[in-house]
Amino acid sequence: MLFWWWHGHPDLSTQQVFYHNRMNLWSILVAFLALAVGIYFIPSPIDPEPFVFEGPPPALEGPLALNRRLQRGRRLFLGQLKGPESFTADQEGNVYTGTVDGKLWRIHRDTLAFITQMGQNVPECGTNVDYEPVCGRPHGLRLDQDGQLIVADSYLGLFKVDPMSGEKTLLLSSKDGCDGIPFGFLNGLELSRNGTVFFTDSSTKWGRRHVRYEVIETNHLGRLLSYDPETGHVQTLLHSLFMPNGIALSPEEDFIILAETSIGRVSRYWLKGPEVGKKETLINNMPGYPDNIRLSDRGTFLVGLNTIRFHGRLLAPFLDLIGPFPAIKRLMTKLIPLSWYNLLLPMYGLILELSPEGEILDSLHDPNGSLTWTISDVFQHGGLYYLGNTDLPFLPVLEDWG
Numbered sequence: 001m002l003f004w005w006w007h008g009h010p011d012l013s014t015q016q017v018f019y020h021n022r023m024n025l026w027s028i029l030v031a032f033l034a035l036a037v038g039i040y041f042i043p044s045p046i047d048p049e050p051f052v053f054e055g056p057p058p059a060l061e062g063p064l065a066l067n068r069r070l071q072r073g074r075r076l077f078l079g080q081l082k083g084p085e086s087f088t089a090d091q092e093g094n095v096y097t098g099t100v101d102g103k104l105w106r107i108h109r110d111t112l113a114f115i116t117q118m119g120q121n122v123p124e125c126g127t128n129v130d131y132e133p134v135c136g137r138p139h140g141l142r143l144d145q146d147g148q149l150i151v152a153d154s155y156l157g158l159f160k161v162d163p164m165s166g167e168k169t170l171l172l173s174s175k176d177g178c179d180g181i182p183f184g185f186l187n188g189l190e191l192s193r194n195g196t197v198f199f200t201d202s203s204t205k206w207g208r209r210h211v212r213y214e215v216i217e218t219n220h221l222g223r224l225l226s227y228d229p230e231t232g233h234v235q236t237l238l239h240s241l242f243m244p245n246g247i248a249l250s251p252e253e254d255f256i257i258l259a260e261t262s263i264g265r266v267s268r269y270w271l272k273g274p275e276v277g278k279k280e281t282l283i284n285n286m287p288g289y290p291d292n293i294r295l296s297d298r299g300t301f302l303v304g305l306n307t308i309r310f311h312g313r314l315l316a317p318f319l320d321l322i323g324p325f326p327a328i329k330r331l332m333t334k335l336i337p338l339s340w341y342n343l344l345l346p347m348y349g350l351i352l353e354l355s356p357e358g359e360i361l362d363s364l365h366d367p368n369g370s371l372t373w374t375i376s377d378v379f380q381h382g383g384l385y386y387l388g389n390t391d392l393p394f395l396p397v398l399e400d401w402g
């Protein structure tokens, strides 16, 4: 058909060829129209809102100047740890983390010990994202005063886990949630000295495996919550947040620093003092999408950027462009399968050091992902920096800040 349209039919007169070509042109137009109408009527998986960043991402100069300081590290446990998302450590120097297959691990120097499976241990865990709600997916974790792990499982709820026996206790189920709204995507977690657990529910709509939809949709369905293990009381501190993700308590526990991933913003929420209960923006229009935030031994905050907004292969700066146009976002998610978005993201590693006022003090870059990219956590421990991620099959460790 297409061939005839271009070259005419060998046995037809000029007039016939003209008519024939026109007929074929019409059928192609009709086919295109049918396709367009078809696509129009496919329901979009997302229901986006317009979002416009304050401006283009900040220029790579001053403390953001391009460097390669994030390349001087090692990849540990290649093929053994997939997507170590967040970390914590005990007094004996053991480091704890959770992976995409729903497993919790203890790391001591070069040895890896399995602690437990958050959900059910089935063969599909770690290979098929549709099984994440079955297998579980540990994100934020901390050790309490009794040496027990407190773990936010993205799908299942808040748990207490004995790091030696692996025994699990469900503290708060995602089904029950808070204020009658189930948890959809538990993510960041921080523990205060009195045992109160602060944690984020990134979205009541999209679970972890649909995080790309959550970011593209740019909804504000996330919450910051607290849980008192003494009374079992759970409370919403902030709602209507844009994919709240990592949180970090200040050393005096007078405020919490909070990342809102989908709009590139970090805020401060006051727990004490004259501004108690208030939230203020510390930094907006960040050079990428912030994930976890950790306090450093210098009293600064270290932020892993999940994806950068400059220098993109396609998706990151593209999201800036299409932000104001929900119709384009809807069309894009109709046409592009969810699993393809990871391939469109730039392999660029970036971490930021922020002052408690949100000023960018320093940045470490890995422009071609030679050590890592898509960074979810920057955990300083024992002279090293453990770098989290959600999908890569290794644990990158930075040897010094440099």
Ligand SMILES: *[C@@H]1O[C@H](CO)[C@@H](O)[C@H](O)[C@H]1NC(C)=O
Residues within 6 Å of the ligand: 192, 193, 194, 195, 196, 253, 254, 271
């Ligand atoms: C526990 O500590 C947190 C953070 O310092 C504080 O906000 C909370 O009110 C404390 N809870 C109790 C019961 O004292």
Ligand SMILES: *[C@@H]1O[C@H](CO)[C@@H](O)[C@H](O)[C@H]1NC(C)=O
Residues within 6 Å of the ligand: 368, 369, 370
């Ligand atoms: C990244 O760049 C460094 C130095 O510029 C080079 O040695 C390395 O092979 C590159 N890595 C990748 C994965 O391209």
